[in-house]
Amino acid sequence: MELLERSARAGEKPDIAELIAAVPYCRHLGITGRREGDRIVLEMPFGDQLIGNPILPALHGGVIGLMLETATLATVVWETGATALPKPVDITVDYLRSGRPVTSFARARIARQGRRVVNVHAEMWQEDEARPIAALRGHFLIQMSGPRDT
Amino acid sequence: MSEAQELWRLGMMAGMGRTSFATALGGETEIVGPGRVRMRLPYSEKLIGNPDTGVVHGGVITGFLDQSCGMAIGSTLKEPRSFATLDLRIDYMKPAKPNKDIFFEGECLKIAHDVAFARARAYQDTIEDPVAIATATFMFTGDARLPFGAR
Numbered sequence: 001m002e003l004l005e006r007s008a009r010a011g012e013k014p015d016i017a018e019l020i021a022a023v024p025y026c027r028h029l030g031i032t033g034r035r036e037g038d039r040i041v042l043e044m045p046f047g048d049q050l051i052g053n054p055i056l057p058a059l060h061g062g063v064i065g066l067m068l069e070t071a072t073l074a075t076v077v078w079e080t081g082a083t084a085l086p087k088p089v090d091i092t093v094d095y096l097r098s099g100r101p102v103t104s105f106a107r108a109r110i111a112r113q114g115r116r117v118v119n120v121h122a123e124m125w126q127e128d129e130a131r132p133i134a135a136l137r138g139h140f141l142i143q144m145s146g147p148r149d150t
Numbered sequence: 151m152s153e154a155q156e157l158w159r160l161g162m163m164a165g166m167g168r169t170s171f172a173t174a175l176g177g178e179t180e181i182v183g184p185g186r187v188r189m190r191l192p193y194s195e196k197l198i199g200n201p202d203t204g205v206v207h208g209g210v211i212t213g214f215l216d217q218s219c220g221m222a223i224g225s226t227l228k229e230p231r232s233f234a235t236l237d238l239r240i241d242y243m244k245p246a247k248p249n250k251d252i253f254f255e256g257e258c259l260k261i262a263h264d265v266a267f268a269r270a271r272a273y274q275d276t277i278e279d280p281v282a283i284a285t286a287t288f289m290f291t292g293d294a295r296l297p298f299g300a301r
Contacts, residue, residue, distance in 0.1 A: 001202050024198040025207035052169050052217070060171035061220075061235040062213020069209045085200050088208045092239045 004083045016040050016074055033074050040078050042071045042106045059099025068122045068136035071106035079110050082142040091138035099133050102126050117141055185258035187221040193249050204248035211272050215284035218256030219268035226258045233288040246281045250274050265289050
């Protein structure tokens with residue numbers, strides 16, 4: 001991805017707000033990203049297109065998975081300096097609480113980084129970060145700049 | 151299955167297939183048989199996750215796999231019951247090709263007393279060559295007043 005290659009060449013961390021804004025599906029859902037100290041936080045305003053159950057109403061399980069996955073991608077490129085978006089291999093999402101029709105947040109951390117694959121944990125919350133509504137574990141393939149050493 | 155039950159089931163499928171999430175993305179649903187549903191997602195610009203390649207965002211695939219699992223469960227119920235996703239595991243076999251429809255086929259594996267199990271596959275050309283596969287478990291939440299599956 002051009003934005004990631006540019007920041008890697010300059011030896012800088014990528015601009016997370018710019019990265020998220022470059023992804024059409026994130027724009028469609030109104031997801032924005034920002035740096036908070038040494039971590040990345042994603043924010044998603046509530047919108048009708050996010051509803052999976054119109055009676056409660058509750059956020060769609062897929063939207064929750066998507067938000068967690070996007071937090072994972074942003075955190076992995078931020079932490080590793082990968083020059084392309086990581087490719088998902090597998091993810092497992094645990095749904096802990098019903099997603100209410102309010103603003104949601106997500107963050108991720110790398111549990112283990114190998115040369116080609118990273119194991120990532122992510123959490124999503126609404127009013128209270130200590131009460132997550134969902135959690136993700138997953139593996140992603142990463143592509144680093146420079147000659148391949150594998 | 152009585153005529154009333156069949157009418158209820160068809161109504162539920164129509165309702166579930168029309169979640170705001172699915173319709174906002176242009177997804178359509180058809181019932182293949184008891185415990186089996188198929189959804190079609192036409193390619194569009196807003197689904198893109200990687201602007202360099204035009205490949206659809208993995209989260210879109212996640213969302214439709216989740217929904218097709220839930221609908222497969224819902225299609226087997228003889229009376230209204232609401233249920234919520236407990237966990238969802240997805241294996242991404244290969245990227246979806248841009249500019250092509252993606253199909254999602256969900257299958258109910260087992261309805262137990264409190265929980266239900268389903269799996270789904272996302273594919274483009276043939277179901278034997280999937281883009282991604284999912285396994286999901288659901289918990290019945292007990293509020294039968296809801297007309298279709300809750301999440």
